[in-house]
Amino acid sequence: MKRPGTPTGALGGVLLAAAVVVTAGCREAPKTTAPAALPVKVTPVIERDVPIYREWLATTVGLVTAQIRPKVNGYLMTQDYQEGRLVKAGDLLFTIDPRQYQNAVDQAKGKLAQAESQRKQAQAQLAENQWQVEQARAQVAQAESDLARAVATQRKTQLEVERYTPLVARGSLSQQELDNATQNNLANIATIGAETASVENARANVQRTQAAVDKARADIGAADAAIVQAQAALAESQLNLSWTKVASPITGVAGIKKADIGDLVGSPTILTTVASIDPIYAQFNPSEQEYLRWRGTEKEPPARRREFELILSDGQVYSHRGVAEILGLVVDPTTGTIAVRATFPNPGNVLRPGQYGKVRVAIAMKQGALLVPQRAVRDLQGLYQVGVVGPDDMVALHTVRVGERIGSEWIIDSGLQPGARVIVEGLEKVKAGDKVTPVPAEIKPAK
Secondary structure, three states, rough: OOOOOOOHHHHHHHHHHHHHHHHHHHOOOOOOOOOOOOOEEEEEEEEEEEEEEEEEEEEEEEEEEEEOOOOEEEEEEEEEEOOOOOOOOEEEEEOOOOOOHHHHHHHHHHHHHHHHHHHHHHHHHHHHHHHHHHHHHHHHHHHHHHHHHHHHHHHHHHHHHHHHHHHHHHHOOHOOOOOOOHHHHHHHHHHHHHHHHHHHHHHHHHHHHHHHHHHHHHHHHHHHHHHHHHHHHHHHHHHHHOEEEEEOOOOOEEOOOOHHHHHHHOOOOOOEEEEEEEEEEEEEEEEEHHHHHHHHHHHHHHHHHHHHEEEEOOOOOOOOOOEEEEEOOOOOOOOOEEEEEEEEOHHHHHHOOOOEEEEEEEEEEEEEEEEEEEEEEEEOOEEEEEEEEOOOOEEEEEEEEEEEOOOHHHHHHHOOOOOOOEEEEEEEOOOOOEEEEEEOEEEEEOO
């Protein structure tokens, strides 16, 4: 039995209190727990064959664009078309006051009629002069015949004189008979002189009438020249009159008028514009390197490389494809580009000249390309990284080498394997080695 006042009881109490305190302290110590895995959206790396496109800014240009200008001066009287509507080649667009040009036509017709009348008169005079020439020639022939007879008669009387002279000397013939023969001979000599003069006069008359014929022919030539000149003047005046009807030279869409009724217009005035826009051009300017690659360095057939798509200014892809039909002649030494025009069907004339957009064409086909969404790639000052979720749902950061962009996707040339799960949303919240909860993301494939 312990005695009172001994320290044994007090020590036991102290030890018991310490034990209680220690036990209580152990129960209140905080417990450590693992952090919850963050959810991230992932998508697998896709492997497929994809076309490589090139895009260029483009401007639509009418197949043929005609500025409608008047050929003659005058006051604009009528507008004969509806703005913005299709017109055909030869359709009337405007009418210019034709009165002064009609007057010019009438005057030209009068001058032509006068020239034709003068030609008829010259032809009639020519016919008359030609008849006179024939008459003069007949007179020459008659005079020459009379002269020949006179010469023959004179020779006969000359012979008689020569025969009678010795006979008279012998007394075989009377002097009277010799005198008669001599007188007859002298008369015949005078007749020869007269007939010779008649012949000369007849020949001179032929020359005079022939000169009249030549003059009549010259008058006909002058009348012919006057007729040609009058016909040319008439044709010109009729052409000017026809130009008062301003017609469309092509089939196309007519633009808004640029002159009002009553305006005084002339050749510098642009009345409106007509453009043939079905089909329509899209003009763009690839660089020399892009042009060479597009034209012949790929394995694709040329017909496929020439198929272009047109992306409109609102982002929509035009429903018809185009074909590059026109190439520029030279490369611009300043910009290093070459002009190219692709032709696109334009039913309904939906596209109009002057619109802006982009054209694109597939210049190559990349086989077995690895594709990831562009938002899955993180750019760190030229260093591209992708977050990959492994089979254990742990995050790993892969450095990759990127290639072409295809729509909203990016071709990965190296650094990933097909089927790997890449993070497309939530990468900024995790780091390498973190455990995550992968959630499949909905990704629309690039077109």
